[in-house]
Amino acid sequence: MSARCAIVTGATRGIGRRSAEALAERGFPVALCGRTASAVSAVADELTERYGVATYGQAVELRDLDAARRFVDAAREHLGPVAVLVNNAAELGPVGALHRVDPVAWAATLHLDVAVVAALSAACLPDMLDAGWGRIVNMAGGGVGGPSMAVGVSAYTTSKLAVCGLTEALGNELDGTGVVVVALAPGTIGTGFMAGAIDAAGFPGADRLRAMAEAQGQKTKAAELVGLPSYQTLSNWLAKYKVGTGWQGS
Numbered sequence: 001m002s003a004r005c006a007i008v009t010g011a012t013r014g015i016g017r018r019s020a021e022a023l024a025e026r027g028f029p030v031a032l033c034g035r036t037a038s039a040v041s042a043v044a045d046e047l048t049e050r051y052g053v054a055t056y057g058q059a060v061e062l063r064d065l066d067a068a069r070r071f072v073d074a075a076r077e078h079l080g081p082v083a084v085l086v087n088n089a090a091e092l093g094p095v096g097a098l099h100r101v102d103p104v105a106w107a108a109t110l111h112l113d114v115a116v117v118a119a120l121s122a123a124c125l126p127d128m129l130d131a132g133w134g135r136i137v138n139m140a141g142g143g144v145g146g147p148s149m150a151v152g153v154s155a156y157t158t159s160k161l162a163v164c165g166l167t168e169a170l171g172n173e174l175d176g177t178g179v180v181v182v183a184l185a186p187g188t189i190g191t192g193f194m195a196g197a198i199d200a201a202g203f204p205g206a207d208r209l210r211a212m213a214e215a216q217g218q219k220t221k222a223a224e225l226v227g228l229p230s231y232q233t234l235s236n237w238l239a240k241y242k243v244g245t246g247w248q249g250s
């Protein structure tokens, strides 16, 4: 068993997958999850094969907070105490004007995108505090904090604003402990995450989202994620920020 591991949620594709790869590349044993069992084990096997690190993959519906905690416990059991947590899994949630979307779906998005982030952080923190070193990366996004917040995805933007608030509050709690929590807004990346919004018939924010995606040019292709400087330097991110939120490029 290795000394300490990294956990990446939602690592079956997109940004989470690339984050898991970046950590494996740097020698971290990696625990990863998603809801799709076949994809989870494929990524876990690939990381072990390519980087020679121990991996643990589990299919888990993170909305179930007990299951989320059991995933962390199992990761610890298989790979050792948790040193790094990348809270990546999230959903865009309902698309459309607030008065038209399903309030139950709206609340469910906040649950996955915020409450799960807090619960997983809480489950991992004892290991980090015991060791006096830990890194938690929370994925922000939605243009929150920037000049062009995404329109028509209010559950998502509200969630990401809350993630930034949680990051800052937790950062203050952790001051001086050696455990650092950051929020990262990776910018628009063509993982398919926003496809539902871009394709939604009559959705007023679609043109703006499409323009944001196209403005990223080459970088919007998921296959080229590996070439994004930000993902090549994940470990630098982990070391760089002391507290609070760090926006892309800052």
Ligand SMILES: NC(=O)c1ccc[n+]([C@@H]2O[C@H](COP(=O)([O-])OP(=O)(O)OC[C@H]3O[C@@H](n4cnc5c(N)ncnc54)[C@H](OP(=O)(O)O)[C@@H]3O)[C@@H](O)[C@H]2O)c1
Pocket (backbone or CB within 6 Å): 009, 010, 011, 012, 013, 014, 015, 016, 033, 034, 035, 036, 039, 060, 061, 062, 063, 087, 088, 089, 090, 091, 112, 139, 140, 141, 142, 185, 186, 187, 188, 189, 190, 191, 192, 193, 194
């Ligand atoms: N793409 C962008 O342009 C962009 C921009 C800013 C911020 N972000 C943020 O970056 C993160 C990743 O985005 P992405 O574009 O890489 O997303 P993605 O391609 O849709 O991947 C999402 C990952 O999360 C997993 N997942 C989703 N719901 C889950 C659940 N309930 N339980 C467990 N796993 C779940 C998915 O696997 P399964 O489907 O198998 O469960 C998948 O592995 C998100 O936090 C997103 O808000 C993305």
